[in-house]
Amino acid sequence: MYKAQTVAFFSLTLAALGLTGCYNNEKATHTQENRLKTEFTEQEQQTLKNNMVAIHSTQNAEAIAQLPQGFKFVNEGYFTVAVGTNSFPPLHVLAEDNQTRIGSEIDIAQLIADSLGLKLQVIPTSWENWPLGLASGKFDAVLSNIAVTEQRKQKYDFATYRQDMLAFYVPKDSKIQTIKTPDDIAGLKIVVGSGTNQERLLLKWIENNRQKGLDPAQPIYLEDGAAAALALQSGGVDAYLIPNVMGVWQQANGANIKAVGTLNGTWSVAVAVKKGTGLVNAIQTSINGVIANGKYTQALTRWNLQNEGIPQSVINPLIQDK
Numbered sequence: 391m392y393k394a395q396t397v398a399f400f401s402l403t404l405a406a407l408g409l410t411g412c413y414n415n416e417k418a419t420h421t422q423e424n425r426l427k428t429e430f431t432e433q434e435q436q437t438l439k440n441n442m443v444a445i446h447s448t449q450n451a452e453a454i455a456q457l458p459q460g461f462k463f464v465n466e467g468y469f470t471v472a473v474g475t476n477s478f479p480p481l482h483v484l485a486e487d488n489q490t491r492i493g494s495e496i497d498i499a500q501l502i503a504d505s506l507g508l509k510l511q512v513i514p515t516s517w518e519n520w521p522l523g524l525a526s527g528k529f530d531a532v533l534s535n536i537a538v539t540e541q542r543k544q545k546y547d548f549a550t551y552r553q554d555m556l557a558f559y560v561p562k563d564s565k566i567q568t569i570k571t572p573d574d575i576a577g578l579k580i581v582v583g584s585g586t587n588q589e590r591l592l593l594k595w596i597e598n599n600r601q602k603g604l605d606p607a608q609p610i611y612l613e614d615g616a617a618a619a620l621a622l623q624s625g626g627v628d629a630y631l632i633p634n635v636m637g638v639w640q641q642a643n644g645a646n647i648k649a650v651g652t653l654n655g656t657w658s659v660a661v662a663v664k665k666g667t668g669l670v671n672a673i674q675t676s677i678n679g680v681i682a683n684g685k686y687t688q689a690l691t692r693w694n695l696q697n698e699g700i701p702q703s704v705i706n707p708l709i710q711d712k
Contacts, residue, residue, distance in 0.1 A: 434479070434643045438492065441692050442485050445497050447685045450505035453675040457506070458668035463530050465511055469503035470529040472515035480639045480693035481535055494635075495533040497689035498551050498677070502531075502661070505676035521545070524664060531673065535633070537587060537657035543706050547670035548660035550707055551677050552690075553698045556588045557634040558651040559641075561622060566629065569651035572598035575607040578628040581621070582609050587657060588631045635695060642694045658700070658707050670705055677703035 430438070464470045473495050477483045482493035491512050503510040513529050520532045524546070538548045558569040558580070569575055572595035582589045592609055599606040610627050621627045630637075634652055641647055661677075663669045680686040681702060690696045 430479075431644055435486065437643060438479070438483065439486050441492055442487075442490060444500050445685055445689050445692075447501045447504040447680050447683060449507045450676055450679040453505050453672045453679060454507055456668075456672040456675055461667065461669065463508065464527055467509060468511040469499070469506060469508040469531070470511040470513060471499045471503075472513050472520050472523055472529045472532040472534065473499070474534045475514040475516050478535075478636070480695060481635060494552075494690060494693040494695055495535070497693075498661075498686075499531075499533050501680040501685055501689060502673055502676045505679055506672060520662075524662065530663065530669065532662040535635075535659055536662050538660045538707055538709065539657055540709050542662070543709075545665060546662045547665050547667070548658075548662055548706050549670050549674040549677055550658040550660040550700060550704045551686075552659040552695070553654055553700060554587065554657045554659050555634040555698050556591065556631060556653050557637050557649045558629050558631055559637045559647050560629045560650055562646050562648050564628070564648070564650075566650050569629070572596075573602070573604065574651070575599070575629075577605040578607045579610050579626070580607055581612055581627050581630045583632075584611050588633070591653065592631055634698065638694050657709060658704070660707075674703045674705050 473482045473491065473493075478493075480494050482491055482495045484490070485492045491514070496510075496512060499512065500510050513523075515523055515529070515532070515534070517534065520534060523529055524532055533551075536542070536548075537554050538550065542548070558575075560566045566578075575592075575595055576599050580592060582592050589609065592607070596606045596609065610621070612621065622630070629650070634649070637647065637649055641649065661670075661673050663673065677686070680689075681700075687696060687699060690699050
């Protein structure tokens with residue numbers, strides 16, 4: 391059971407290593423998009439089944455009043471949202487009926503729709519296609535783990551809804567107990583996704599090793615999930631640096647791994663909308679409304695993401711280099 395779960399975890403995690411929103415390369419795409427038809431464990435299936443019923447909120451009069459005068463949604467009466475095409479629990483995944491899309495991203499979208507007095511329509515969209523779809527009016531907004539960057543802020547408006555938290559994961563029997571500072575990774579081999587936010591932070595830590603005269607950590611780039619799982623089990627690599635959402639999901643569903651350190655990414659995760667339309671103001675107020683009434687926390691908690699919540703939504707946040 392250990393081997394099966396570990397392979398399943400790391401096959402999915404290798405795709406997560408380059409999880410869309412954490413890319414700092416505007417042209418980055420999902421190279422493994424068609425390889426993510428995931429076999430779930432019984433425990434995972436039960437979690438998905440338990441979370442099929444949507445969480446709803448009441449209308450938010452303040453948010454509705456902030457809709458721009460004469461604004462028209464793509465589909466009248468609906469908040470039409472693009473989400474990823476892949477299975478990336480706990481963010482978005484097909485439910486047991488193979489039709490209903492569920493996940494934390496879907497829950498947040500539903501709460502925004504409710505706040506605006508609209509029904510929710512979800513459109514699965516690949517990472518490389520959401521910018522064109524948003525620009526052409528195929529949907530009103532995108533929730534696809536999009537990290538806010540200065541480059542993206544020039545093209546879109548953003549309302550934040552989650553922290554961009556990253557984590558180091560190791561096998562449960564690893565002697566590594568904690569990774570909190572650059573000194574802790576000295577000499578380690580760490581799997582990380584090329585071109586990602588996490589790679590950027592890891593390379594900074596490695597440079598810190600060099601400047602201190604320490605044995606620098608080594609970034610390992612693997613594209614095959616099975617090879618990565620074998621490397622971890624055999625001791626060929628020491629750890630993974632991944633978006634925490636993926637590790638949290640697998641850890642909660644029986645994977646034999648442990649988190650030994652978390653750090654906030656450089657960016658926040660946010661809803662993306664067309665720039666300059668004014669819709670972002672209503673979305674921000676909607677998010678802050680469900681934060682205040684507890685529905686936001688309820689949505690994150692059922693996916694074990696409560697530690698990645700934010701105290702309030704911010705429009706086009708300042709980007710602080712870390």
